[in-house]
Amino acid sequence: MDLFNRVRVGINAVPILSPLTGVGQYTYRLITELQQILPHKPWLFYGTSWDREIRTAAAPGARELNNAIKRMMPHPHLITRFLKQTRFSSGVRRHKVNLYHEPAFLAYRFKGPSIVTIHDLSWVRHPETHPVERLREMNRFMPRVVEHASHIVVDSDFVRQEVMSYYGVPGDRVTTVLLGVGAEFAPLDAARCQPVLDKFGLAYGNYLLTVGTLEPRKNLSTVIAAFARLPDDMRRRLPLVIVGMNGWGMDKFSHGLRHMIERGEVRMLGYVDQAELPALYSGARLFAYPSLYEGFGLPPLEAMACGVPVIASRRASLPEVVGEAGILVEPMDDAGIAGHMRALIEDDALHTRLANAGRVRATAFTWRKFAHETIAVYKKIMSHVD
Structure with a gap:
């Protein structure tokens, strides 16, 4: 035997x-x-x-x-x-x-x-x-x-x-x-996303997304700072959606969020059931993940599998995951990240190219x-x- x-x-x-x-x-x-x-x-x-x-x-x-x-x-x-x-x-x-x-x-x-x-x-x-x-x-x-x-x-x-x-x-x-990345992470059209998006009051293609436990290492404060640099009308039209459990150190950036949350520009969904994530990814205009340090980074891979362009940190393991199929940035450069956000919102050709490249790259990870x-x-x- x-x-x-x-x-x-x-x-x-x-x-x-x-x-x-x-x-x-x-x-x-x-x-x-x-x-x-x-x-x-x-x-x-x-x-x-x-x-x-x-x-x-x-x-x-x-x-x-x-x-x-x-x-x-x-x-x-x-x-x-x-x-x-x-x-x-x-x-x-x-x-x-x-x-x-x-x-x-x-x-x-x-x-x-x-x-x-x-x-x-x-x-x-x-x-x-x-x-x-x-x-x-x-x-x-x-x-x-x-x-x-x-x-x-x-x-x-x-x-x-x-x-x-x-x-x-x-x-x-x-x-x-x-x-x-699981087979459930795949591009979904508006009709298939609608039940989940309706639950959270979101419109298909009209929000920016980030996913991760809310703790300092995930560097969400820089995502928020970059988002705040976008024009007022853009922030109102495409809110920033933050998905993740409250972690350690939330108090360090929660105060600065208050006014944008009150105006509906930032939506904090908390922990979301795994079954709802494919629709949330697929419905986003872009996915931002400038984490300071990751051993791998599942969320950007899941976003790519759903056909969503990714902006990720060029540090640690994330270049191994994203490769040339996304935009790699210095994680503390909120001005640079804001520029890439705006480009992916306004440039449909760039958006389509990165969406396709990310989807192809994700197929190598099973x-x-x-x-x-x-x-x-x-x-x-x-x-x-x-």
Whole structure:
């Protein structure tokens, strides 16, 4: 029998229990693809229990227990992690897991071969964009995680170089596996977008869009500053729509938004269900994403797949995603970004050219390809197991 047919993969599935941001999307797509490809469905760890089926909600009482620990105990993060490690280890033994993939940085202790996905080093490169508690946790645990992992998977060549440089990891221990874009992200005409756009009071082709957790690293303050430079009538005709959960550091730019929100020039939709995103992308005139630091950048790829021209930062991994199919900018240059916004609004030929180029480029990124390349890493690691 092929050695790989005996592999019993365990995956930390906690990231899919909350609204799906980048790591949650990665974890969800990894699990759903592996369920279809592997000879045995992976075992999924949900923090307090194990299952082979996908869940989207935490077990009853789990959130209340975590909140109680935070209120009543010193060092709540360490206590919570200890409890989860205990449940993790007992499940590993019970289900005979012999290969562990941690998709969310902070791997649990595991005696067998393990793969850890490091999506970025933002807590190292941009510590000012993280709360103190998160910095403390990452700096405490990540050196050990990197040391003990059999192999590290990263989302881009940019992050691969970051990991090799910062942690001194040799290149043969780090593999780039580019992410994918779901088939649901495709150009939709006005009629198919209308139900979603009506819900949010938007008109097809008559708004600008940005998507991402509302935190300083996403650099939404520069998007807003660039938008504010557009002529008054243009801002009224094409409002800026911001989609994303409230994150850390919102207070730093929320005050400046107030007057444009009151005038209807900026619409903050908050977290939007994943099923509504294709329509929101497809209905936008353009998509702006001048993030300061990204390990990959799913939103610009999703926008390109929907046939929407993209303005993105030329920093970090984003050039690997966008390539020459979008407009790459210095992320703090609000005047330059405003000029590109105006060009994409007024120049139909430029808009069409970039919309087509983005759609073609996006076809090279699929979750099935991502899964097969991840499995190739599994096979490589297992081939060295006695």
